[in-house]
Amino acid sequence: MNILNQSFDTPHDTAPFSKINITDYVPAFDAAIAETRQEIDAIVQLKEEPNFENTIAALSFSGMQLDRISNIFFNLHSAETNDELDKIANEVAPKLAELGNDITLNFPLFEKIKQVYDKMDSLDLTEEQKTLLTKNYRDFVRNGALLPEDKKQTLRDIDSELSVLKLKFGEHVLADNNAFQMLITNPDELEGLPEGTIEAAKEMATEACLEGWLFTLDYPSYIPFVTYAKNRERRKEITLAAGKKAYQQNDNNNEEIVLKIVNLRHQRAQLLGYASHAHFVLEERMGQDPAQVTKFLNDLLAKGKPAAEKEFKELSEFAKELDGLENLEKWDGSYYTEKLKQQRFNLEDEKLKPYFQLEKVLAGAFEIAHRLYGLNFNEVHNIDKYHPDVQTFEVKDDAGELVAIFYADFFPRKGKRNGAWMTSFKSQYQKAGKDERPHVSIVCNFTKPTASKPSLLTFNEVLTLFHEFGHALHGMLANTVYPTLSGTSVFWDFVELPSQIMENWCYEEEALKLFAKHYETGETIPMEYVEKIKESAAFMEGMATVRQISFGLLDMGWHGQDPSSIQDIKAFEVEKFASTSLYPDVQDNAMSPSFSHIFNGGYSSGYYSYKWAEVLDADAFDYFKQKGIFNKEVADKFKENILSKGGTAHPMKLYKQFRGQEPSVDALLKRAGLI
Incomplete structure (x- = not known):
């Protein structure tokens, strides 16, 4: 009997990885998949x-x-992959796409949903039930339920092809990423690099x-190399390599895949009656449509561009004064920004790092979650892990009731993709009188401890x-009936609010005192550093x-219009970046072939949502600041109206219930020093 098709005999129904x-x-x-088909058939055949x-x-x-198996498999495919898992992913992705289409293009099923939908007003439904019903009806319409049979087949073919192209895109980026190695044998070329970075490179x-x-x-x-290495040629070498990922003449080139993806997405949208992929996506976003999003981005650009040009001029003059540099290039930006920051604030990362030992920072995040939301995190060793680096925690409330299982996976390794993300192995939902609690994970790529130093x-x-961790709280505190509306199952441009608001506590003295302690002496971070951290936040x-x-506008460029006339990715990018570019262009670099967020992640037509969520988080944290950053009343409102509600109501309604008003852009502009 296959262990993945049984109920797990494990603590709290956790995944039995080993x-x-x-x-x-x-x-x-x-x-x-076969079981899911039977469940759907049972609904359709009901008399x-x-x-x-x-x-x-x-x-x-x-x-x-199927959701459990998919969560386990695809989370490992991101965090602990190998060639065999890649092969399996390519084999199962089309099967899952086919099942998805078989459900959303199942006309007898849709007719039953439509019958319930048409009499919604006469039914005694909760707000969550109304949201679920509307979402189901709209999902079917948005996935072609009203299309004639021949067009349904076209839609299936497009979805199947897209699922494979997206996987290939990600595999190519990872392959090019892993293929590059820069070996330095002359110690002079290490000048400027932090001791910990040098030690890690040696290991x-x-x-x-x-x-x-x-x-x-x-x-x-x-990141440390381009930020600190004095050797400009080496900085250039590694920067150009990063900018060439999946944009080289090798088997990992993604140019053709990008053009295929955007054209297929456009065909799909047109098939469903939408002007573009962005029109299709934004129907279920707070951003509403491409014109609104482009206006939002251009309004912000009008406020931010003068400051950016002034900063770029200042940085260029600083580099010229310091090193006689005539032209500031992309491989110079991080290096001179850090130098100028040190000169202005005397606050280099290396001075701060001893105060940010990973274990203490994590404990600080836990303590903040306790003060705000009454959560307690206890590390346990009886829960199976997919890698020895992973830590597992039981999360309980003050009454001792289980709230969630939390996995933390912090260090890079072969087979783990770059970046950081939150994911879940099991959703929260309520069924047969039982509240099933979620299993949530965060995955990062921090420097590993070395023989002489912890992870700083x-x-x-x-x-x-x-x-x-903010995303994780959104998942952990979920309190909905239906799994499809639980936790982070919200509009994409709302999903970053819980994550981005958490960053604000890192700038507050009251919060930093909880965890910013020197790893050797135990001394709390000096308050002059805290002041400088706050001052430098808008640097x-x-x-x-x-x-x-610029990334948001590129995304809208690809997805907000008919892309069929675009032949040259590089020329298209140059055009889209015209209003935002500050550095000279690098001819053999392009962003789109490795822009995983929009071509392999869920951010197509949604990259603007990072800035949108900043507006929300600045406005929301402003409310905390007015009342106190650990104010229980505000925290309870945020927990009840935002974190626990998932996608059970329209996000603007939830936000207004929390804040008492719509968000204002002023708090963000003020925080960023742009007004």
Whole structure:
């Protein structure tokens, strides 16, 4: 019997990673897909008149076993992959796409949903039930339920092809990322690099049986190098390599895949009656439509561009004065920004890192969650892990009731993709009188402890940890009936509010005192550093804002119009970046071929949502600041109206219930020093 198709005999129904064989996945997927089809058939063949329970609720609770298997498999495919898992992913992705289409294009099922939907006003439904019913009806219409048979088949073909293209896109980016290694054998070329970075590079070289210091495009290696290495040629070498990912003449080139993806997405949208992919996506976003989003981005650009140009001029003059540099290039930006920041604030990351020991930062995040939301995190060792680096926690409320299981996976390794993310192995939902609690995970890529030092974080990495932990709280505190509306199952441009608001506590003295303690002496971070952290928060914020806006505008460029006339990715990017570019262009670099957020993640037509969520988080945290950053009344309102509600109501309604008003952009502009 396949372990993945059984109920797990484990603490809290957690995933039995160590007992899963790689050969279990494909048969488990096949069995769970077949079971899901039976569940759907049972709804369709029911003789009774369709009602909310036998149709809508039944649909929401169908495919639960498949969801569990998918969550386990695809989370490992991101965090602990290998060639065999890649092969399996390519094999099961089209099967899952086909099942998804078989459900959403199942006309008899849609007719039953429509019958319930048409009499919604006469039914005695809760707000959550009305939301679920509307969402189900709209999902079917948005997935072609009203299309004639021949067009339904076209839609299936497009979805199947897209699922494989997206996987290939991600595999190519990872392959190019892993293929690059920069070995340094001359110690003079290490000048400026922090001791910890040099030590980690030495260990990496030793592991690879090489003499010297090894640097890669993985963030814990790449970011410190471009930020601190004095050797400009080496900075240029690694920066150009990062900008060439999946944009080289090799088997990993993604140019054709990008064009295929955007054209297929456009065809799909047109087939469903939408002007573009962005029109299709934004119908279910707070951003509403491409014109609104572009206006939002351009309004912010108008406020941010003058500051960005002033900052760029200042940075260029500083680099010229310091090193006689005539032209500031992309490989100079991080280096001179850090130098100027040190000169202005005397606050280099290396001075701060000893105060940000990973274990203490994590304990600080836990303590803040306790003060705000009454959560207690206890590390346990009886829960199975997929890698020895992973930590597992039981999360309980003050009454001792289980709230969630929490996994934390912090260090880079081969087979783990770059960046940081939150995910879940099991959703929260309520069924048969039982509240099933969620299993939530955060995955990051922080510097590993070495023989002489624990894992010490840069301040940016502290922000990353708090950001992902904010997503995790959204998942953990979920309190909904239906799994499809639970936790982070919200509009994409709302999902970043819980994560981004958590970053604000990292700038507050009251919060920093809880965890920013020197790893050797135990001394609390000096308050002059805290003041400088706050002052430096808006440092170069004009440039950072314009950079984010540029990605949002590129995304809208790809998805907000008919892309069929675009032949040359590089020329298209140059055009789209015209209003936002500050640095000279690098001819053999392009962003789109490795822009995983929009081509392999869920952010197509949604990249603007980072800035949108900043507006929300600045406005929301402003409310905390007015009342006190640990104010229980505000925290309870945030927990009840935002964190626990998932997608059970329109996000603007939830936000207004929390805040008492719509969000204002002023708090963000003020925080960023742009007004």
